[in-house]
Amino acid sequence: xxxxxxxxxxxxxxxxxxxxxxxxxxxxxxxxxxxxxxxxxxxxxxxxxxxxxxxxxxxxxxxxxxxxxxxxxxxxxxxxxxxxxxxxxxxxxxxxxx
Amino acid sequence: xxxxxxxxxxxxxxxxxxxxxxxxxxxxxxxxxxxxxxxxxxxxxxxxxxxxxxxxxxxxxxxxxxxxxxxxxxxxxxxxxxxxxxxxxxxxxxxxxx
Numbered sequence: 689x690x691x692x693x694x695x696x697x698x699x700x701x702x703x704x705x706x707x708x709x710x711x712x713x714x715x716x717x718x719x720x721x722x723x724x725x726x727x728x729x730x731x732x733x734x735x736x737x738x739x740x741x742x743x744x745x746x747x748x749x750x751x752x753x754x755x756x757x758x759x760x761x762x763x764x765x766x767x768x769x770x771x772x773x774x775x776x777x778x779x780x781x782x783x784x785x786x
Numbered sequence: 787x788x789x790x791x792x793x794x795x796x797x798x799x800x801x802x803x804x805x806x807x808x809x810x811x812x813x814x815x816x817x818x819x820x821x822x823x824x825x826x827x828x829x830x831x832x833x834x835x836x837x838x839x840x841x842x843x844x845x846x847x848x849x850x851x852x853x854x855x856x857x858x859x860x861x862x863x864x865x866x867x868x869x870x871x872x873x874x875x876x877x878x879x880x881x882x883x884x
Binding site for chain 2: 728729732735736739742743748749750751752753754755
Protein backbone atom coordinates (compact mmCIF):
# COMPACT_ATOMS: atom_id res chain seq x y z
CA UNK A 689 0.00 0.00 0.00
CA UNK A 690 1.61 3.30 -1.02
CA UNK A 691 2.20 5.65 1.90
CA UNK A 692 1.40 8.78 -0.11
CA UNK A 693 -1.99 9.03 -1.84
CA UNK A 694 -1.98 9.23 -5.62
CA UNK A 695 -4.13 12.01 -7.01
CA UNK A 696 -7.53 10.96 -8.28
CA UNK A 697 -8.46 11.99 -11.82
CA UNK A 698 -10.48 14.89 -10.50
CA UNK A 699 -7.79 16.05 -8.07
CA UNK A 700 -5.20 15.80 -10.83
CA UNK A 701 -7.19 18.00 -13.19
CA UNK A 702 -7.48 20.70 -10.53
CA UNK A 703 -3.85 20.40 -9.43
CA UNK A 704 -2.44 20.61 -12.96
CA UNK A 705 -4.17 23.96 -13.33
CA UNK A 706 -1.73 25.29 -10.73
CA UNK A 707 1.32 24.29 -12.81
CA UNK A 708 0.30 25.04 -16.39
CA UNK A 709 3.87 24.96 -17.73
CA UNK A 710 4.34 21.32 -16.71
CA UNK A 711 3.32 18.51 -19.04
CA UNK A 712 1.58 15.40 -17.76
CA UNK A 713 3.23 12.21 -19.04
CA UNK A 714 1.15 10.01 -21.35
CA UNK A 715 0.72 7.44 -18.59
CA UNK A 716 -0.25 10.21 -16.13
CA UNK A 717 2.38 9.10 -13.60
CA UNK A 718 4.48 12.26 -13.66
CA UNK A 719 4.92 15.81 -14.84
CA UNK A 720 7.86 17.31 -16.67
CA UNK A 721 9.19 20.67 -17.73
CA UNK A 722 12.25 21.79 -19.68
CA UNK A 723 14.22 24.91 -18.81
CA UNK A 724 16.72 26.82 -20.97
CA UNK A 725 19.45 29.05 -19.56
CA UNK A 726 22.13 31.06 -21.30
CA UNK A 727 24.97 28.84 -20.17
CA UNK A 728 26.07 26.06 -17.85
CA UNK A 729 26.70 28.34 -14.88
CA UNK A 730 23.13 29.61 -14.95
CA UNK A 731 21.73 26.13 -15.49
CA UNK A 732 23.70 24.60 -12.65
CA UNK A 733 22.92 27.51 -10.34
CA UNK A 734 19.24 26.78 -10.93
CA UNK A 735 19.85 23.07 -10.29
CA UNK A 736 21.50 23.90 -6.97
CA UNK A 737 18.45 25.87 -5.90
CA UNK A 738 16.17 23.02 -6.97
CA UNK A 739 18.38 20.53 -5.09
CA UNK A 740 17.94 22.48 -1.86
CA UNK A 741 14.16 22.68 -2.33
CA UNK A 742 14.05 18.97 -3.10
CA UNK A 743 16.09 18.01 -0.06
CA UNK A 744 13.99 20.19 2.22
CA UNK A 745 10.82 18.59 0.86
CA UNK A 746 12.43 15.13 0.95
CA UNK A 747 11.11 14.78 -2.58
CA UNK A 748 13.64 14.46 -5.38
CA UNK A 749 13.45 15.02 -9.12
CA UNK A 750 14.49 12.81 -12.00
CA UNK A 751 16.48 15.29 -14.04
CA UNK A 752 19.10 15.82 -16.68
CA UNK A 753 21.30 18.64 -17.89
CA UNK A 754 23.16 19.42 -21.09
CA UNK A 755 24.95 22.80 -20.96
CA UNK A 756 22.17 25.40 -20.60
CA UNK A 757 19.30 22.94 -20.70
CA UNK A 758 17.68 21.31 -17.67
CA UNK A 759 14.85 18.77 -17.92
CA UNK A 760 12.95 17.87 -14.78
CA UNK A 761 10.46 15.07 -14.23
CA UNK A 762 8.51 14.78 -11.00
CA UNK A 763 6.76 11.62 -9.88
CA UNK A 764 6.05 10.06 -6.50
CA UNK A 765 7.46 6.55 -6.24
CA UNK A 766 5.68 5.97 -2.92
CA UNK A 767 2.36 6.75 -4.62
CA UNK A 768 3.16 4.87 -7.85
CA UNK A 769 2.19 8.02 -9.68
CA UNK A 770 1.45 11.69 -9.31
CA UNK A 771 0.83 13.14 -5.85
CA UNK A 772 0.43 16.56 -4.32
CA UNK A 773 4.13 16.45 -3.46
CA UNK A 774 4.92 16.72 -7.18
CA UNK A 775 2.59 19.63 -7.65
CA UNK A 776 3.98 21.41 -4.58
CA UNK A 777 7.60 20.97 -5.72
CA UNK A 778 6.73 22.09 -9.26
CA UNK A 779 5.22 25.25 -7.83
CA UNK A 780 8.33 25.93 -5.75
CA UNK A 781 10.55 25.38 -8.80
CA UNK A 782 8.42 27.72 -10.89
CA UNK A 783 8.67 30.34 -8.15
CA UNK A 784 12.50 30.29 -8.43
CA UNK A 785 12.17 31.76 -11.89
CA UNK A 786 10.12 34.66 -10.61
CA UNK B 787 35.99 21.75 -39.65
CA UNK B 788 35.89 20.86 -35.97
CA UNK B 789 38.17 22.99 -33.81
CA UNK B 790 39.12 20.15 -31.50
CA UNK B 791 40.68 17.01 -33.01
CA UNK B 792 38.74 13.80 -32.63
CA UNK B 793 40.83 10.89 -31.39
CA UNK B 794 42.00 8.46 -34.02
CA UNK B 795 41.23 4.79 -33.47
CA UNK B 796 44.73 4.19 -32.18
CA UNK B 797 44.72 7.23 -29.88
CA UNK B 798 41.31 6.19 -28.57
CA UNK B 799 42.48 2.72 -27.65
CA UNK B 800 45.39 4.13 -25.68
CA UNK B 801 43.32 6.87 -24.04
CA UNK B 802 40.55 4.52 -22.93
CA UNK B 803 43.13 2.53 -21.01
CA UNK B 804 43.46 5.55 -18.72
CA UNK B 805 39.74 5.50 -17.82
CA UNK B 806 38.88 1.80 -17.57
CA UNK B 807 35.64 2.40 -15.65
CA UNK B 808 34.13 4.41 -18.51
CA UNK B 809 32.25 2.67 -21.31
CA UNK B 810 32.67 3.71 -24.93
CA UNK B 811 29.33 4.21 -26.68
CA UNK B 812 28.49 1.84 -29.51
CA UNK B 813 29.04 4.62 -32.06
CA UNK B 814 32.36 5.53 -30.37
CA UNK B 815 31.36 9.19 -30.03
CA UNK B 816 31.37 9.34 -26.22
CA UNK B 817 32.13 7.65 -22.94
CA UNK B 818 29.81 7.13 -20.00
CA UNK B 819 29.90 6.01 -16.40
CA UNK B 820 27.25 5.54 -13.73
CA UNK B 821 27.81 6.41 -10.08
CA UNK B 822 25.83 5.30 -7.03
CA UNK B 823 25.75 7.23 -3.76
CA UNK B 824 23.91 6.52 -0.54
CA UNK B 825 21.46 9.39 -0.95
CA UNK B 826 20.62 12.57 -2.82
CA UNK B 827 22.85 14.79 -0.70
CA UNK B 828 25.91 12.72 -1.54
CA UNK B 829 24.95 12.48 -5.21
CA UNK B 830 24.37 16.20 -5.59
CA UNK B 831 27.53 17.04 -3.66
CA UNK B 832 29.43 14.98 -6.21
CA UNK B 833 27.59 16.74 -9.04
CA UNK B 834 28.61 20.11 -7.63
CA UNK B 835 32.25 19.06 -7.64
CA UNK B 836 31.91 17.81 -11.22
CA UNK B 837 30.21 21.07 -12.23
CA UNK B 838 33.17 23.08 -10.98
CA UNK B 839 35.66 20.84 -12.81
CA UNK B 840 33.56 21.08 -15.96
CA UNK B 841 33.31 24.86 -15.84
CA UNK B 842 37.03 25.23 -15.23
CA UNK B 843 37.75 22.97 -18.21
CA UNK B 844 35.03 24.70 -20.28
CA UNK B 845 33.89 21.18 -21.10
CA UNK B 846 30.47 20.10 -19.87
CA UNK B 847 28.86 16.72 -19.32
CA UNK B 848 25.55 15.35 -20.47
CA UNK B 849 24.24 13.95 -17.22
CA UNK B 850 21.25 12.83 -15.25
CA UNK B 851 20.41 12.14 -11.62
CA UNK B 852 17.76 10.14 -9.82
CA UNK B 853 18.17 10.24 -6.02
CA UNK B 854 21.55 8.58 -5.32
CA UNK B 855 22.32 7.73 -8.92
CA UNK B 856 24.33 9.93 -11.32
CA UNK B 857 24.95 9.02 -14.96
CA UNK B 858 27.54 10.99 -16.89
CA UNK B 859 28.24 10.99 -20.61
CA UNK B 860 31.19 12.85 -22.07
CA UNK B 861 31.51 13.77 -25.71
CA UNK B 862 33.06 16.67 -27.59
CA UNK B 863 30.55 18.44 -29.81
CA UNK B 864 33.31 20.54 -31.42
CA UNK B 865 35.05 17.34 -32.45
CA UNK B 866 31.89 15.47 -33.45
CA UNK B 867 33.08 12.67 -31.23
CA UNK B 868 35.54 11.69 -28.56
CA UNK B 869 38.52 13.93 -27.83
CA UNK B 870 41.26 14.17 -25.23
CA UNK B 871 39.08 16.69 -23.38
CA UNK B 872 36.66 13.87 -22.55
CA UNK B 873 39.43 11.62 -21.32
CA UNK B 874 40.94 14.41 -19.22
CA UNK B 875 37.60 15.29 -17.60
CA UNK B 876 36.84 11.61 -16.95
CA UNK B 877 40.16 11.30 -15.15
CA UNK B 878 39.43 14.36 -13.04
CA UNK B 879 35.98 12.98 -12.15
CA UNK B 880 37.45 9.61 -11.22
CA UNK B 881 39.99 11.39 -9.00
CA UNK B 882 37.15 12.97 -6.99
CA UNK B 883 36.24 9.53 -5.76
CA UNK B 884 39.71 8.85 -4.44
